[in-house]
Amino acid sequence: MEKRLERTTVLKGSRLIDGLGGDVLKNAVVFIEEGRIKEIGMEGRITLPAGAEVIDMADCTLLPGLLDIHLHCSAHNVLTFKNYRISQLEVTPPLQMLYTLLHQQIMLEMGFTTLRDHPWPNAYGGHNSVELVALRDAVEAGIFAGPRLVVGGYATMTGSHLDLIVPRGCRREPDATADGPWELRKLVRRQLRVGVDFIKTCASGGGGTDKEAPDVRNMTQEELDAVVDEAHALDKHCACHCFTPTAQKMAIRAGADTIDHCVFTDDEAIDMLVSEKKFIVPTLLHRSDRAIEVRKRVGTSDFTLNKMKMLQPTTKETFQRFIKAGVRIAMGTDTQIDAEMGANAHELEIYVNYGMTPMEAIQTATKNAAEAIWLGRETGTLEPGKFADIIAVKGDPLSDIRILQEKEKIMIVMKEGKVFVDRRPGHKKLVIHDEAWGWKRM
DSSP: OOOOOOOEEEEEEEEEOOSSSSOOEEEEEEEEETTEEEEEEEBTTBOOOTTOEEEEEEEEEEEEOEEEEEEOTTSOOTTTOSOHHHHHHHSOHHHHHHHHHHHHHHHHHTTEEEEEEOOOBOTTSOBOHHHHHHHHHHHHTTSSOOOEEEEEEEOOOTTOHHHHTSOTTSOOOTTSOOOSHHHHHHHHHHHHHTTOSEEEEESBOOSSSSSOOTTOBOSOHHHHHHHHHHHHHTTOEEEEEEOSHHHHHHHHHHTOSEEEEOOSOOHHHHHHHHHTTOEEEOOOGGGSHHHHHHHHHTTOOHHHHHHHHHHHHHHHHHHHHHHHHTOEEOOOOOBSSSSOTTOTTHHHHHHHHTTOOHHHHHHHTTHHHHHHTTOTTTSSSOOTTSBOOEEEEESOTTTOGGGGGOGGGEEEEEETTEEEEEOSTTOOBOSSOGGGGGOOOO
16 A cells, blocks of 8 residues: 555644743754654755645744733733723623623734633633633634633632632622632632643732732632642642732642742742752733723722732842842743733743743743643753644844834744744735724623
8 A cells, every 4th residue: 555645744844942941943943743843953964755735934033832821811801991890790691791702812813822821700700710711612612713712610619719800799609719728629629520631720919900909818728738738649730829929838738739930938938949959930911000000991999900000029129039049030021901812922022031041931831831731741942743833924033132022023823833923925824814903892
């Protein structure tokens, strides 16, 4: 029988950043077969396969598809609504799911090939884990174009920060939260039964709710231990919302896999983060001036705006202490209401402004982020055997990290070897057509 020839795609670029932090490869060539990288080398030093489809991005930098491992695509972002209180109370769960898909597709167009999408409350005081699972499965089945989705479910106490996001006067779904270690274990099990990929929990207050102080403790150590243990027992990872050093230490003791936000810290927490090799997810964009301006436009209270502004200097100081100590950092933005969905690469600009090199910043959104969510063997770096999740950007992000924020400079977005976005002249291919960007804000 004649052997079937596997179709090969050859992607060329002026430069290649593989995500491993080493030297940039000039005049790079990437061979792709069956959705995975087969070989990487310099043009002229490796043989091009006969009959391959060649995509020549001669003036571009090739780099791994980006990851944002803390965002809420189900939140009613400033791009899609005018008043966040009205949207929180009036948008039905089915419509919320459709907006979620829109936000996920915006992210793919901006070069984010993998998202860890955290749940978001609905108007009934519940969470949309079931809908996120449905969207993940629909994207995997090819029904819709979208990024690879790692979707979560909440396991938090009654009155936690993640419960207080829902306006106080809303009716609460009775099984949205739980109290005590065994009831929280049951909640984790219920969430995993619907098919989520990870569990999100909460150990402190936060910055985005009215009247709640960030240092409010959420859950006891015994309760947090139960949530993380139950997630791990069922082979899932756990993310923990932690603003304070007390919360960070609780989460580390419990074995949480990512420690998210980390606005305040202390020496003991830093030493524990380093010794346990934990990833922190800073979410600095969420408290930036850009985010605050967005919040003003949609009617956020002065209390919350002032709290977000007040946290900025501490957030910067904490981040710089993490860098100096060698804490592992994975990129996440906490994009929800703010900033504009798709502006997520602005987080990397903040990292560079606070002391990271551009290469280190890129690694937070590629190699580190993939490893933090247990996908390091499949994506996050450009290496033979891994998924061909590749973007081609016009220019050099090592010279100007800001180009990753510019839609028109993201020329190619490839996920598992398939081109979803192609902005080359004469090759235009988009997930969201230009004419569709005129949606009405609710």
